[in-house]
Amino acid sequence: MTERRDVVIAGGGIIGLALAWELTRRGRHVLVLEASEGSADAAARVAAGMLAPVSEVDLAHPDLTRLSIASAEMYADWAYDLEAASGLDVAYETTGTLIVALHRDHLAEIEHLRAFQHDRGLAAETLTRGELRDAEPALAPSVVGGIRVPDRQIDPRRVLAALRAALARAGAEVCDGARVQRIESGLVTYELDGHTTQVEAMQVVIASGAWSGAIEADVALPMRPVKGLVLRLRGERLLQHVVRTPDVYLVPRAYGELVVGATMEERGFDRTQRAGDVYDLLLEATRALPGVRELELSEVCVGFRPALRDHLPAIGEVAPGVFVATGHFRDGVLLTPVTARLLSAVMCGDAPDPLLAPYAPSRFAAVEVTR
Ligand SMILES: Cc1cc2nc3c(=O)[nH]c(=O)nc-3n(C[C@H](O)[C@H](O)[C@H](O)COP(=O)(O)OP(=O)(O)OC[C@H]3O[C@@H](n4cnc5c(N)ncnc54)[C@H](O)[C@@H]3O)c2cc1C
Known part of the structure; x- marks a missing residue:
């Protein structure tokens, strides 16, 4: 039956x-x-x-920003309930995100993003180079400015x-x-x-x-897959915030993991880990955070974003x-x-x-x- x-x-x-x-x-x-x-x-x-929802507002349709904000507002309670129901820690962190510029082109891109955030009524705080270095002392001396946004993170x-x-x-x-x-x-x-x-x-x-x-x-x-390759590094925790430049993001976890991402590739379900992609991500990561050179490269992984x-x-x-x-x-x-x-x-x-x-x-x- x-x-x-x-x-x-x-x-x-x-x-x-x-x-x-x-x-x-x-x-x-x-x-x-x-x-x-x-x-x-x-x-x-x-x-x-x-x-x-705030860091990527320039990539999102206004409707999607509304849905994203609604979900972000549910997250703290949802993560708390999930931890209680499972007995497991999901590493939900609320320190926030720094979006940093390493040169003048980056500054212009971040200014463009800030204008979007302002138009959609989202908060962002402009930080000077000194304030950024105070918030994250391990950032590269070449950082020229940036913003802080209240975006959070979790370990998926x-x-x-x-x-x-x-x-x-x-x-x-x-x-x-x-x-x-x-x-x-x-x-x-x-x-x-x-x-x-x-x-x-x-x-x-x-x-x-x-x-x-x-x-x-x-x-x-x-539906089509949009391939993404990320790196997982291990070692001393170098950052408290998620740090993004227009070219790379760095997501630190309390237990010594640093996630560096990501490529966006139209290659179908291709799982190849191309050396050039690993090189590009490490190059951009070390430009923002020189201490990356000392970390262990523990994993290269590929996944597929579901794109309609x-x-x-x-x-x-x-x-x-x-x-x-x-x-x-x-x-x-x-x-x-x-x-x-x-x-x-x-x-x-x-x-x-x-x-x-x-x-x-x-x-x-x-x-x-x-x-
Ligand atoms: C590199 C990368 C970085 C990302 N970073 C972020 C981020 O920072 N923040 C964020 O919000 N999102 C991020 N995303 C996007 C996010 O991971 C995805 O949107 C989300 O995980 C999709 O979840 P899903 O359950 O819809 O699909 P999937 O995770 O693809 O799950 C679908 C599941 O269905 C199974 N399956 C497939 N076919 C069948 C079948 N016929 N029968 C039964 N099972 C089947 C698969 O094995 C799979 O486990 C990232 C994605 C990638 C690739």
Whole structure:
């Protein structure tokens, strides 16, 4: 007999797991089907974990800034609840972010960013070279100026581990190595250990990141992967803040890790770790923070940002009982709490929050152009 669940989620990345946790807390019996072992392929295994609605405001549509701010405002409580539910530390840090200029072109770029921030009513504090060096003494003497913004950070790998632990404690199931192939009339067909298996569900969610377009279902998602390569370094903690220049970001963790990122590459699902990319990141990192030279290079990793055609997420129902939560591109870690909370509310019968209106998956339905 075919097994049955309230909800099946295709994809155990940060979005799928967080949604599963939210639905489990609302009393739903949830099964997550995850293609890789232990979410090894999830972008959050690679992501830096910057929660950056202010630092990246110049890259975001105004609607996305609203959603991002809403999520950033939920983060402290969400992280606290997750730590309590899992018993694990997720390294949520509130020290803030410095965006620094190493030369005049950088200064002009940062001034442009400040104008965007000002237009959208977001806070930023201008810092002189001396104030920057006081805040972060290890910065390069060549730093010429910058700003401080209240953006925060979290360790996405720890979030994945904590979500899995919280789900296990709450009795939800995560099945690793299960690749969903098709969703049809409440029946989910997936492959596990070389066998084709089926499970029935009242509701099914596609949360398969950059792979979401490969599942056969009543939805056509114009999805592509945008490759990102980051470095993980280890050693003495050199920074208290997240530090960004227009060319590189440096994300310090309390336990001696420094994440340096990231490339943005249109190469499909190519996992090659190119020497030139490692070189470029290290060069830009040492320009901002010379002490990087003394750290151990502990890991080079590649992940895939899920990008829809308009670079905005798709969150909502696509057919009766079939939902999507994908396309979070560069901001999936930041957007996790708001996505999980607002979509779980819709799935439990609440009216959709107006914040979700711009992200209806139906916006990709074919449009006929006539002359
Ligand atoms: C280099 C890099 C740096 C980043 N930095 C940041 C940052 O600082 N801040 C931020 O907010 N965001 C950042 N991001 C973006 C963020 O990581 C992503 O937007 C987010 O993790 C996407 O999560 P997801 O769960 O939607 O997708 P994914 O993480 O891709 O998870 C999807 C999961 O579905 C599984 N899957 C695929 N196909 C199937 C199938 N058919 N059946 C079952 N399972 C399937 C995959 O194995 C995967 O585990 C970064 C991303 C990268 C690559």
